[in-house]
Amino acid sequence: MNSHFIVCARCGRINDICNSCLNFAFVSFVQMTRIDDAVKTILRVKFQMGLFENPLADYSLTKYFGNLRTRTVDPETKVVYKENPDSEFVKSNNFSYAIVVVGETPYAECSGDSLNLTIPAPGPDIMATICALVKCVVVLVTGRSVVIQPYLAQIDALVAAWLLGPEGQGVADVMVIMVLLEN
Template identity: 45%
Template sequence: MPAYLNAIEKGVSTVMVSYSSWNGVKMHSNHKLITGYLKNKLNFTGFVISDYDGLDRITTPWGANYTYSVLTGILAGIDMVMVPFNYTIFIDTLTSLVNQKYVPMTRIDDAVRRILRVKFTAGLFEHPNANYSLVNQLGSQEHRDLAREAVRKTLVLLKNGKSDQTPLLPLSKKAGKILVAGTHADDLGNQCGGWTITWQGQSGNNETIGTTILDGIKKTVDPTTQVVYNENPDSNFVKSGQFSYAIVLVGEPPYAEFVGDNLNDLKILEPGPAIITNVCGSVKCVVVLITGRPVVIEPYVPMVDALVAGWLPGTEGQGVADVLFGDHGFTGKLSRTWFKTVDQLPMNVGDSHYDPAVVVVVEVVVVAFSPSPSNWWSMLN
């Protein structure tokens, strides 16, 4: 619980309960963790809110015994309930449970006290409406520059070179002709993933504004370098193109929450695998994975020269190009081991069945001075 303790010490005001279960107990009904641990042991003084329709999901099927769900959730320690539709039923149900003394007024008083404390502290009674004075800064260049920096710092180098003598990265900016391919090369929606303007997000460049990774590449390379973009080239096109190297950007379509659940698979959808095969089987290539999580990549690792976890870089695709071409070095690290197959899960360093999917190939260079980030890669070469 270190992250929670740190947040509570910093004064976080609200905690949302998740849909998940712990040892078979739905979190929305877990008195031991919500009240016993969060409120009592960690001394959390803010309020606990349910997730969207969270009480309904305590039972299987959802909403099978709504009275039981309300009773269990409130007694577990939930102070504010997110009811998106039938809120009058919730109010009537909880009122009845209080009148029948199944829910004591001390529990209601505790919830109300916590909610009012947060609202008073936030100044909502004095200033109930949003402050629009900073709206003109949303999406400002300063914000985009910070987002671009975040992209650079989160990229993870998974492989660099088919042997330790032949690293591909950083890429040359002065190559004669390069190929950029893949479903995620010129698609802001795919870069951003879910919760972008809409809940699930949407592929394409119509939902928001920003810089695609393709645009970032074009802005980074030398003016004399020819950048050819082909989303899904066949092998003949690649072989006949006389490309110095290729950048392949593939990954997952946008999704949010349970819509993206697919633990039994976690594979890159077509045409992603075909693009990797067609391109990397014909020319030196770096594959950048645009995903919200690790995916199965083991079948493709041997054929690629370099492999990068790009995650979801959002609107600032220039940050990906910054690192691929060596203006900044790789600094991101995996928080957990990247698996070969989903059958290995859960797996992490130290487990008896530890068998990671990729091994990073890096060069270690000792220098007698401190280079600036802008020329770090050039000195490695």
């Protein structure tokens, strides 16, 4: 335990884990310096990532969510929704771009526990099929970190969308806001 101290939480047992850590520290089973090192590491990484530069959301952007402009699609745009498309579907429609939404099914608390950090099927196959044929933006909807590195070479852009909700409106809001901010 002293060689590696990891900040962790197990669903439904957070109080037990916190109490155990404190007890281990009090009886010197885990040195307080180990706990301090773990916390310092987490804070250092967050500072390096710039998470404390602008700690509050920019509420001036909320005016874009749900307004008529964000809900309107250019009439010349062809929007096609297809669940689990194959390569023939993509080739036959001559798409310029694709927005590929993959990720986890909605869950709360323990029901989302997993023994690995992989993107659930059929997500990896869908990304491989579509992104090999057309420029694509992958919207990854998850409630936790998942391994994306094996897929980065095939995709043109990645949006890590954390818990947008179980319907497409959250995904649409994020994509439209990105376009509005660029223009």
